[in-house]
Amino acid sequence: MSLIQPRTLKGFRDYLPEVMIPRERMMQTAREVFRSFGFAPIDTPVLEHLEILTGKGSDETDRQIYRFQDNGGRDVGMRFDLTVPLARFAAQHIGTLGKPFKRYHIAPVWRGENPQAGRYREFVQCDFDTIATESVLADIEAVAVINSLLESLGFDRFTISLNNRTILTGLLEGLGLSDSTVPVLRSLDKLTKIGREKTIAEMVSAAGVTEDQAESVLRLADCNGTPEEIFAMLPEVTGGNETAAAGIDRLQEIYQGAVASGVPARRIKLDVSIARGLDYYTGVIFETTLDDLPEIGSVCSGGRYDNLAGLYTKQHLPGIGASLGLDRLLAAMEKLELLPKISAPAPIFIAYFDADHRDDYLRLAANLRSAGLGVEVYPEPKKLGAQLKYADQKGFTLALIAGGNEWDASTVQVKTLASKETSDVAYIHDDAKELVAFVTNALAAK
RNA sequence: GUGGCUAUAGCUCAGUUGGUUAGAGCAUCGGAUUGUGAUUCCGAGGGUCGGGGGUUCAAGUCCCCUUAGCCACCCCA
Numbered sequence: 001m002s003l004i005q006p007r008t009l010k011g012f013r014d015y016l017p018e019v020m021i022p023r024e025r026m027m028q029t030a031r032e033v034f035r036s037f038g039f040a041p042i043d044t045p046v047l048e049h050l051e052i053l054t055g056k057g058s059d060e061t062d063r064q065i066y067r068f069q070d071n072g073g074r075d076v077g078m079r080f081d082l083t084v085p086l087a088r089f090a091a092q093h094i095g096t097l098g099k100p101f102k103r104y105h106i107a108p109v110w111r112g113e114n115p116q117a118g119r120y121r122e123f124v125q126c127d128f129d130t131i132a133t134e135s136v137l138a139d140i141e142a143v144a145v146i147n148s149l150l151e152s153l154g155f156d157r158f159t160i161s162l163n164n165r166t167i168l169t170g171l172l173e174g175l176g177l178s179d180s181t182v183p184v185l186r187s188l189d190k191l192t193k194i195g196r197e198k199t200i201a202e203m204v205s206a207a208g209v210t211e212d213q214a215e216s217v218l219r220l221a222d223c224n225g226t227p228e229e230i231f232a233m234l235p236e237v238t239g240g241n242e243t244a245a246a247g248i249d250r251l252q253e254i255y256q257g258a259v260a261s262g263v264p265a266r267r268i269k270l271d272v273s274i275a276r277g278l279d280y281y282t283g284v285i286f287e288t289t290l291d292d293l294p295e296i297g298s299v300c301s302g303g304r305y306d307n308l309a310g311l312y313t314k315q316h317l318p319g320i321g322a323s324l325g326l327d328r329l330l331a332a333m334e335k336l337e338l339l340p341k342i343s344a345p346a347p348i349f350i351a352y353f354d355a356d357h358r359d360d361y362l363r364l365a366a367n368l369r370s371a372g373l374g375v376e377v378y379p380e381p382k383k384l385g386a387q388l389k390y391a392d393q394k395g396f397t398l399a400l401i402a403g404g405n406e407w408d409a410s411t412v413q414v415k416t417l418a419s420k421e422t423s424d425v426a427y428i429h430d431d432a433k434e435l436v437a438f439v440t441n442a443l444a445a446k
Numbered sequence: 447g448u449g450g451c452u453a454u455a456g457c458u459c460a461g462u463u464g465g466u467u468a469g470a471g472c473a474u475c476g477g478a479u480u481g482u483g484a485u486u487c488c489g490a491g492g493g494u495c496g497g498g499g500g501u502u503c504a505a506g507u508c509c510c511c512u513u514a515g516c517c518a519c520c521c522c523a
Contacts, residue, residue, distance in 0.1 A: 005496095010514065060521060063447080081523090109523090114447080116517070123523065298523075325523035353481070388483035403481055417483075 011121025034104040050075040091312035099132035129321025140257035157291035170244025183207035221273035346374030349391040367432035
């Protein structure tokens with residue numbers, strides 16, 4: 001009989017314990033931050049009716065949706081992001097949710113695109129959104145959440161780039177280019193990548209604008225400097241357009257509010273050239289990059305949208321939200337060596353090498369667990385040396401060793417694996433107090 | 447979907463202008479060492495050379511196709 005080759009699909013990955021442990025910890029950290037701002041968890045099905053998913057982004061995104069017919073002949077698709085399912089969810093449940101509604105959603109999504117560095121066909125998104133309010137407070141809060149997320153994950157040097165699409169919209173309005181907004185934005189988004197000349201060329205060819213018009217758009221993108229300097233330049237660059245002026249005011253409010261709510265000003269940068277490809281953003285938009293690893297791209301992006309669920313309900317549901325690139329951040333932490341190499345989920349290892357005392361080992365483990373300690377008992381009575389080697393490689397902190405001598409003397413030998421130091425500690429069945437105290441102390445001292 | 451680079455043991459890689467039986471380190475397992483782990487020594491297992499086809503007396507090596515990985519475009523987390 002020939003064996004089946006074990007393999008995963010292109011763009012799909014397995015996660016080993018050494019990756020999964022920090023990954024779970026990251027999700028836990030994100031959950032705690034979201035909850036601390038009052039966001040509530042939700043979940044939605046992986047599969048949606050195909051009509052829910054298609055036609056929301058570009059043709060490009062439609063092409064990337066995994067789709068098939070289910071056993072009942074229905075056209076279904078796997079969710080491509082968490083925003084479209086949120087729109088459907090909100091349209092369906094807003095009556096019972098109350099307004100405004102703040103939710104977070106951490107779940108995998110699927111995209112049938114070609115894999116690349118840090119890009120996969122299955123990956124976890126970590127979204128938070130506030131819907132059914134247009135208040136600038138929600139915008140400010142989004143910036144504060146991003147700051148808290150990265151800070152809690154252990155990052156210090158990162159930059160949150162802010163922009164307000166309304167400023168661009170106003171400028172284009174003034175230039176009579178309202179109909180070409182989307183292609184102009186797309187080209188503009190490439191500015192830092194392909195340079196000024198090529199951007200102008202692309203705007204002319206792809207968006208059908210004149211060179212002068214393209215120049216005017218780029219003058220806006222050229223605004224650099226401190227936030228104060230940029231705010232001073234913007235009214236003139238946008239030609240006094242009213243829509244743009246309102247956008248500038250709004251952006252200023254967000255900036256000041258974010259600083260007031262504790263986001264260090266050094267982490268905020270105004271970048272009027274970032275546009276974000278997604279068409280549905282209409283107001284403030286943000287991208288977050290790591291100062292020490294800018295090449296991996298944005299690790300948390302999002303923005304404000306006017307009308308999230310217009311395709312599913314007549315209710316007007318504006319909102320703001322962002323998505324944390326969990327796996328991208330994990331890759332960054334790996335590169336920056338912020339990850340400890342530990343694959344032992346419990347800190348304490350019990351060597352099992354005296355088969356006559358099997359039940360004693362089990363009782364010892366149970367006693368420690370009921371004191372809230374994580375304990376693993378080795379399943380085979382192998383040579384002690386082999387067991388200690390296993391314990392060391394797995395990254396346990398302490399090993400408990402007990403054989404005939406110890407059981408007779410009512411003690412347990414506690415070994416700190418890293419230092420190889422041992423101590424004999426008293427232990428009597430059903431009275432593990434002394435041992436628990438010693439072990440707890442040793443773990444804390446680690 | 448388009449283009450470039452790559453594929454040899456579980457992992458990292460050697461393998462000469464095509465030439466006998468494809469190697470090393472690490473890892474695994476056994477022993478030296480019937481209760482003390484990053485050392486040492488001895489031994490063992492493990493390969494359709496990614497898959498398929500072709501050229502040749504002869505292919506890991508050359509050619510074509512295919513699959514997967516990496517990189518770039520597009521788009522994006």
